[in-house]
Amino acid sequence: MHFQECTCCSESFIRASHPIVLDVLLDVLSLNYTETLMAASGFQAEKSLNDTIQNNKGKYIVLVEGAVPTGHDGVYCMIGGKTAESILQTVAKDAAAVVAWGSCASNGCVQAAKPNPTGATPIHKLIDKPVINVPGCPPIADVMMGVVTHLLTLGQLPALDSQGRPKEFYGRRVHDTCYRRPNYDAGLFVESFDDENARKGYCLYKMGCRGPVTYNACSVIKWNEGTSYPIQSGHGCIGCSEEGFWDNGPFYQHLASFPGFGIESTADTVGTVVGVATLAGVAVHAVATNIRKRPVIAEVHADDQKEI
Amino acid sequence: MTRIVVDPITRIEGHLRVEAVVENGVITDAFSSGTMVRGLEKILIGRDPRDAWAITERVCGVCTTVHALTSVRAVESALNITVPPTAEIIRNIMMATLYIQDHVVHFYHLHALDWVDIVNALKADPKKAAELAQSFSKWDKNTPAYFTDVQTKIKAFAASGLGIFANGYWGHPAYKLPPEVNLIAVAHYLDALEWQKEVVKIHAVFGGKNPHPNYLVGGVPCSINMNEVAAINSERLNLVSRLISQADEFVNEVYIPDLLAVASFYKDWASWGGGLPNYMSYGEFPTKGYGQPESFKYPRGVVLNRDLSTVHPVNPRDSQEIKEYISSSWYTYEGGDNVGIHPWAGETSLSYTGPKPPFETLEGHQKYSFLKTPRWKESAMEVGPLARLIVAYASGRTDVQELVKDTLGKLNVPVAALFSTLGRTAARGLDAALAMGWLKEFYGQLMERVKINEVSTFNGEFWEPKSWPADAEGVGLTEAPRGALAHWIKIHNGAIENYQLVVPTTWNGSPRDAKGQRSSVEQALIGTPVAKIDEPVEILRTIHSFDPCLACAVHLYDPQGRHLHQVSFE
Numbered sequence: 001m002h003f004q005e006c007t008c009c010s011e012s013f014i015r016a017s018h019p020i021v022l023d024v025l026l027d028v029l030s031l032n033y034t035e036t037l038m039a040a041s042g043f044q045a046e047k048s049l050n051d052t053i054q055n056n057k058g059k060y061i062v063l064v065e066g067a068v069p070t071g072h073d074g075v076y077c078m079i080g081g082k083t084a085e086s087i088l089q090t091v092a093k094d095a096a097a098v099v100a101w102g103s104c105a106s107n108g109c110v111q112a113a114k115p116n117p118t119g120a121t122p123i124h125k126l127i128d129k130p131v132i133n134v135p136g137c138p139p140i141a142d143v144m145m146g147v148v149t150h151l152l153t154l155g156q157l158p159a160l161d162s163q164g165r166p167k168e169f170y171g172r173r174v175h176d177t178c179y180r181r182p183n184y185d186a187g188l189f190v191e192s193f194d195d196e197n198a199r200k201g202y203c204l205y206k207m208g209c210r211g212p213v214t215y216n217a218c219s220v221i222k223w224n225e226g227t228s229y230p231i232q233s234g235h236g237c238i239g240c241s242e243e244g245f246w247d248n249g250p251f252y253q254h255l256a257s258f259p260g261f262g263i264e265s266t267a268d269t270v271g272t273v274v275g276v277a278t279l280a281g282v283a284v285h286a287v288a289t290n291i292r293k294r295p296v297i298a299e300v301h302a303d304d305q306k307e308i
Numbered sequence: 309m310t311r312i313v314v315d316p317i318t319r320i321e322g323h324l325r326v327e328a329v330v331e332n333g334v335i336t337d338a339f340s341s342g343t344m345v346r347g348l349e350k351i352l353i354g355r356d357p358r359d360a361w362a363i364t365e366r367v368c369g370v371c372t373t374v375h376a377l378t379s380v381r382a383v384e385s386a387l388n389i390t391v392p393p394t395a396e397i398i399r400n401i402m403m404a405t406l407y408i409q410d411h412v413v414h415f416y417h418l419h420a421l422d423w424v425d426i427v428n429a430l431k432a433d434p435k436k437a438a439e440l441a442q443s444f445s446k447w448d449k450n451t452p453a454y455f456t457d458v459q460t461k462i463k464a465f466a467a468s469g470l471g472i473f474a475n476g477y478w479g480h481p482a483y484k485l486p487p488e489v490n491l492i493a494v495a496h497y498l499d500a501l502e503w504q505k506e507v508v509k510i511h512a513v514f515g516g517k518n519p520h521p522n523y524l525v526g527g528v529p530c531s532i533n534m535n536e537v538a539a540i541n542s543e544r545l546n547l548v549s550r551l552i553s554q555a556d557e558f559v560n561e562v563y564i565p566d567l568l569a570v571a572s573f574y575k576d577w578a579s580w581g582g583g584l585p586n587y588m589s590y591g592e593f594p595t596k597g598y599g600q601p602e603s604f605k606y607p608r609g610v611v612l613n614r615d616l617s618t619v620h621p622v623n624p625r626d627s628q629e630i631k632e633y634i635s636s637s638w639y640t641y642e643g644g645d646n647v648g649i650h651p652w653a654g655e656t657s658l659s660y661t662g663p664k665p666p667f668e669t670l671e672g673h674q675k676y677s678f679l680k681t682p683r684w685k686e687s688a689m690e691v692g693p694l695a696r697l698i699v700a701y702a703s704g705r706t707d708v709q710e711l712v713k714d715t716l717g718k719l720n721v722p723v724a725a726l727f728s729t730l731g732r733t734a735a736r737g738l739d740a741a742l743a744m745g746w747l748k749e750f751y752g753q754l755m756e757r758v759k760i761n762e763v764s765t766f767n768g769e770f771w772e773p774k775s776w777p778a779d780a781e782g783v784g785l786t787e788a789p790r791g792a793l794a795h796w797i798k799i800h801n802g803a804i805e806n807y808q809l810v811v812p813t814t815w816n817g818s819p820r821d822a823k824g825q826r827s828s829v830e831q832a833l834i835g836t837p838v839a840k841i842d843e844p845v846e847i848l849r850t851i852h853s854f855d856p857c858l859a860c861a862v863h864l865y866d867p868q869g870r871h872l873h874q875v876s877f878e
Contacts, residue, residue: 007369014501042317076344086665178809227509230517234539294779
């Protein structure tokens, strides 16, 4: 399903390398409705959706790309004359599992940044069942495939953290798994883009890198079949898989110094997140959003590893 | 008279709805609606201008990078920042890569199923398909075994319900390809899906990831150091070189031959879908710096009334040239519904006045879209690959003229065939072929810079906000794959005071203006035949020929549709 989004998640999905998307579409997954690729339009497209729901009650998986605008009775995203919210409710009702593909569906992403003009809302706040959040703008292609195949081949929900994210891919900070980490520990920093230190691949912390407060697999799995990831190509992490990252201060302002908690810490156990040094209010906001436990996710914890 | 609604239009980015009036089997009127909006222009206000590239890049993940590039150009223009030549070359490499990837994906995955009957491909003789493919392409994969294998896969897939191909208009009389050509196209659809993930690794090398690689005001974020493993070095450049060679083969031995083969069966579409006679291009691929548009590979300008003897200059800073109207859009302006506003003074006040959802039709509503309606000197413009080629052709660019003439000759059609649905689709292929040649050239230039160790990729002279004037305004222009794209920015005391985007699909897919003039998509649909009212594949052909991108068009909004049904009979 596509709501308020930019289709970067679908684009990322088709960049997958293991498995490649072709094999998934032909052999693994019966992808019956995707506005980006499907042949049918108009009412024939709607028929594909309705048939899938009717013929597979309780057995189909919904992958949602995009936030849902709740402002002005939902008119800021309408498909076929219906609001995104009404479509989401219909589709989610009989789903075996609901996956929030990317940051828009997981945490609202860019349209939910202040002042959130359309009331963009992540889907877990709107539906009454567990949601697997796979944040990132977009998520890494092979992470998306990993989540889908985990569901399909193991027949299980992956273990989730307190924000509904699979621990398999969101359990470690980008900073702790970054190959530039030894530079941080040794105090070797880039002071300006393309300076002598940048050309030696020093740490990008002073350039605003959000690796220390971002839980994602970028520095391990990397992007585009392991080709690179933002830090490797000289730009700091912007924290695109963290809730509220657009409002966590200007991207090039570096984080306040943060306690050197060990690499076994997770977002759940640390419970605090460091915001930009000069913006105390923003830092408080980040703390608040990162320690909140969502009831909907707590249910998922209780049902960890259940068969679907 | 029948009014048909196609919503959602699939195989595009975003949510587009089209309502068309059909009389005696021909479209006589059309209404194009964007039905989704996000309000990004409001979100940009008050933020650091150096962050705007990241926010606007999220306008669209299909044409990822184009808004980032436009944004850094806008900020650099406001702050008088000159980008180092090596950074400019890397930006050109990123952009040319996108052209190629985006056009191939559009042709095979978004547009082909309007022309290619996938079910009919099951009737093909794989041996004959191989002979045919080998007659127009040297691609060594085109063997009988390969086509047999693909056919077997599709057969199994059809038996399981066809997945994403279910409920297509298969067997519709408008499909004209022989089974063997259908099989060739389906086989290459599958190969293109696998190839597209390779070529974007170029973005990952220089920008860290794709979709949404990183950009930087003042240059590019990556550093070059041929004596360092943690920088762009020989290994990285070798990877780029190999990816360019692969792309060259795919574009010239698969995409272009397939395009010509398919087009040769649909020459009747050279007489439909022409639409507006006005074409605009901002120009792209600077070779001597962004400040010298005369050095661009694609020139900047406007062609009016298909008069190829004159190219009119475009000035994005002139408040009388480009204006946006909202007389048919769900917004309000302080000055009322009928005024046009230059983007530097642009307003974004949402005001939905359409029917309460769920609804069946937008018929009878003066306002019917979240897209604003841009005009150049009060005229509606078509933008995109066709517009780029026409402006370049009229500007006397010989490389473009030769390629266009050669292609028209191969298809045995006159120059007038360009002004059509078929012309638009063919132009996109030529655009990719040109970009492919330039990509190789840019890579060669990059290697030359590396050889002489001119590798600076960032100009930090005006990086710190304390070096900025209290007030500044700028505009960034690009030719995105889908056409003319511009961002206008105003900066006050180091923060964004106003930010407006006017994007290709706003030009092409917008509703009527205050004078009732239609934009490109609506105009192009008029006169298009519709053989079967409940299977309007012809509408999709013309709409897809524009490669609409709704998330962009509603930079802030994007429309969605689904439902195709008859809502009124007379």
